[in-house]
Amino acid sequence: MTRKKSLLTELAERRIPQILGMYVAAVWLAVEIGDWMSERFDVPTQFSSYVFVILISFLPLVALLAWGHGRPGKDKWTQKQIIFIPFNSLLAWFAVTTFIQPVDKVQATEILSLTDVQTGKMVDYEVARSGMSQKVYGFFWENKTGDETLDWLSYGSMWMVAKDLMRNPIISIRTPYESPALLSAITSKGYDRALGEPLSLDLSIANDRDSQWMIKGQILQDEGKISFEASLYDVVSGALLTTISSSYDDWLFALDDVAEQLAKVILNKANIKVDANVIPDMPISQHISNNLAAIESVIDSLNAVALDNDFEQGISHLKMALSSDEKLAEAYVLLIDYYRGMGDFASAKSAAESALKLEYNLSQETLLKVKANYYAINGETDKAIKVLENWVKLYPKSADALQILGANYMVIGHRLDDALSTYQKLAELQEINSTALINQARIYRLKGEQANAIKALNAYLLSSPDKAEPHLEMASTYLQFGDIAAAKSHFEDASLMSFNDIDADLGLAKVMALEGRILDAIQALDALRLKADNDADRVKILTEKENLLFYLGRLEEAMQVLDEMRAISQSFMPPLSLNLMFGSKKISYLAYLQRFDEAWAAYADMQAETKPPFNQMLEIIAKSVHDLAGNFEQSAASLKRFEKFKNEFQMNVYDQFIYASRAIEARHAGKFEEAIELHDQAINESNQSFLTLNSLYVVDELKYQKALTLFEFGKFQSAINIIDETLQRNPILGQSMLLKARALYELGALEEAIDLTEKIKSIWQDADADFKDLIELKAFEEQIAAT
Template sequence: MEQMENKKPKFLKDLFDRRFPQIIFIYLGICWTILEFVSWIVEHYKISPYLTDLSFITLMSMVPTVGMLAYFHGRPGRDEYTKTEKIGIPVNVIITCCLIFYFLGGKELGSATTEISVVDEAGQRIQREVPKRLLMKRLAIFFFENESDDPDQDWLQYALMAGCHYDLNQDPIFSVYSGYDDVIYQKISSAGFSDQLGMPMALEQKIAREIEREYFLGGSFKTAGDTLIVSTYLYRTINGQLIAENTFRGTDIFHLMDEINRRLKEDLQVPAWHIAKTTDLPVAETITKSIDAFRQYILGLTQMNLNNDLNTARKYFEAAVSADPTFALAYYSLYQMYINLNLYDKALQSLNVAMQYLYKFPESVQFAVKEEYYLISEDPEKRTAVIDMWVQLYPDDIRGHFRLANEYLRQFKIDEAINEYNKILAIDPERKYYHRYIGDAYLIKGDFNNAVEYYKQYQRAFPKDYRSFMAFGNLFLVMGKYEKAKSYFTDAQLMEPRDITLMTLLAIVDQRTGDFTEALKKLNQAEIAAATPVEKHLVYSVISDCYRERGEIRKALEYSLKMAGASEEYQKTIDVVTGQIDNNYFGLYAMLGQKKTALEQLDTYRKTLAKPW
């Protein structure tokens, strides 16, 4: 025992004689200095943020080599290299290289930007330096809760979200969904929060995860006299980790939104060099300086996006441009209202005013405005050029590629759409959910083998996602393998029992196998469960098809009329009419011998659709 106690001091003394701890601590101090320096460089210069990770992995993994050198060569005087060093140091270097390859293989370690040169729709060449994909931030913003006792401030619940969302359009590294987006609203409505207020944070996280957002932002506000006090929270979606909580005070709502976004960029560690080079005009400059105009606009947006009440929304938008005749965004919304209310001349006038103030829009929104302008002006070449320019100017912006892919799908250019989806995966391999999009495209094309392969990749990435089972079910349904389709749909329904789409798909399987009684039984259950206009539209459509196939044309017409009524509750007029045409709605009248009614219906479609439709 005494010998062991004597050995400890001798061992420690030996380490200090060899200057082992001194050298290790000096090395760790140098590492800290290097990492701080690299972090500063990454923050202030256009260098990949992965350079910090590279430095950390390299420096930390080489500690064993430093330890060996310190132990065998720390004493004063010359020492020969030992066998331990000759084997240990090369092994340490190899392990370091393996770690770098494992953690950073395929990562962009060079410049964080790329130079782009394109020709716009006017034939002018544009050169731009744009950020690469590694800087992208995917965010969902939810409505802010009104914690004051003043119901007159309720509009701010929507205004704070909408203003922050629109302002972030100026920054190309942000991809943002807000509560006004249909993809979020339908999920919230299905969860029983039709006005989107009072939502639990767990639901916000669930929705953010389902729409593949990395972060989600929300908050609340109250008043103290004339001062508005806004509290925000920012969470990481994947693990529910709180990133930051902030409080902002002020009397100017526009300035408060500027401050919220400024702090958001800090909390998400957006590099200083990117912030310095990116256009970031105040909210008051890109939207409006008039509180009254902004309030009217927000009330209109709420009626349009949440209630689908276009006539009421139109009145609010008209009041907004009356309060501020330079309110470009409100004019663009008015254009959308007028075109869907079949007021073509007013729509064109509003779009022309929006184009007059095009400079007030963020560039990404300018692309959307110009695309609509060239659509309404019947200039498809310039319209296509705008989309192409968007993709070329922002080659690592998946939003542009996704928009182009959708355009290709509309034109039934399936191979081109698949190519755009593959570009998205090349830009960001972590977005594995695009395997499902590619599988769907191959399914449309009739290439079942490739569809199966991509659905398998999607299922491996998301084994607990019911949509992977639904995708396989759709595949086998198209292939006519109804038992397999039913099996996959049933498995999906076990994961998501309230999903109306799955109910209708199981009914379609019964319909295809000739069991109309069971199909209608399932569809009646789906009709009872359907809560939103979207769900009702889907159920009525399938029921109508079922009755049509059975030859019960009057019943088919009855549900086609119900389907049309449901679509009017959430779709724009153009979408309602084109949907009825696709459904061969007027053909049912012809089948019943009501040819005059069928022709009158066709004439109604012709009068309803404005130019260029």
């Protein structure tokens, strides 16, 4: 009798486990290949899903065939096996329709009609539908050709690809050229030329800025032929999605090919369908230039300004580019910014007009920026704001558009509620909400709403408990509202979380001074100065030291620090800002030392270096010198000239200084009640000005001037009340303390006045002999002694 074999024995003899194992392995390999194809080629992302479901569905057929044909030796096909093939095919079809739902690609753009600010006519714009915009960050490429003459392509390749991708309304791309913060994030890590940084740093930077995709590339050479290779990464996962290589004799065509393939992959990954007829593929040779020498000059100019802060050299390179190709629109766009940085508004306006004539070569976003710049240069602030508002309407999910509009609302004044609304939209857009929450808090600070400011920053702190930034903002907020102890606590927390970041330690030095340990604070700043590893940080530290030296009345030393700051700042600060910031302070210090001839000589030098119309803005500096010298008629004339400039260019941010100057004029004329009303207007303007966020000294000075008017009006207690407000948040303001001592003396509180003068003397113990406030202190002491 033949013994019946067990099932396991039959399976083993027919080699079913081996066949099924090999089949499953083959299925998995096929799935991996499918994934690779969808990343590499224009293959639907669901391709690998179809491969998996179909092949797994045929597993029963494979098992059946293995049972019938797996045993060694000859065998025959049975009718059952043949009939099962169509049955399993039907099963596979059922599995596909059940488990895989076909996803139709979404039409991602729409037409939006807006009123053109210039013509008043309706203009159609193609924009991304809500939620469809794709945010990309591009980093400079690596030149691996060994040919140093091609180093410019490390920058130029990414710049040209970015400009090409920007023409697609779905894709929003930024490179270190468009984002100073992005450039700083790279250079601050030791990569001075923004090249050679590791992939991990690029991904971290892109992730911090809520980017979805990241591009990095290289330039290669094989047997004399140049090829461009770009890699696209998913920022969240860090996965390499695709690497695209293109090599043609025409480099511009090769980069066009790279940009086109990158766009296809990005849109495919996002499941977006774009009508090619709506977005024409305009080659780089047309919308930038077909002249490589001209493009190289543009890249040289970008590097001169972005990396070397050399605006004159940047302008020179752009002029060279335009001599090779006078229709290179991007060169005119850059000239606008460079001339503005130089303070040459006439040339900036001319460049804007030239760019607008070539608007057909510019992307929608670039064109809107050019128009906003043109109106701002022309003094038409209202129109500039309307252009920015149109930009937000066209790109409601653009963090850049919202950020720029919100910042401009804050700058022009009287639009704080609009700024708050804009930043609330930005908060909804961003995942971490850092920029939006910080700016919301700053707006609440300007509105005087401390509780709401702290609430916004607490939300940021909860979302990012391991970051120093929310603590730094908390500290600044508490300082503004006079809570020095709370500010110190947050600076200490930030210091523990910061590595190689001077902001927290700088804040602690500031608190040390406010606690009365000014000399210790200066020593701490000197030590911190040695630790600073970049020029921007060195200037931050020296600025705080200069402020403390001013409080101490040591203006000679303060001017030496100013000279050092000016020399260091040349590496990163635009020439106009350089001249206005340091020139005006030096003139003010010379006037405080009553060295008026030197002050006017410095003023003349400053005027010679400042081009129209900003040379008219210097009249406010001339007015302050006239005031200190007691030349009130000349002061009034300077104020009128400054007001003309302010009105012409709609610079409402300067209203606070105009009101304050009028108040001083009214005080000199004995019109005290009118002066007090003007002081209140000045303080109200300052409280909502972005300048207050940068320096509390401005509003403190305005309050001091009001207290001085009240003092001269005989309202001694009212003057003391205002001074106490400023001394609460800055207890080392000797000038305010002196005015309070004089008011106490007039109220008969002689002992309190004497005690206060002793405190002032301890602050000004090493003050310059000609320091105006020190001379007034000595005169007051003589008055007390004669009592």
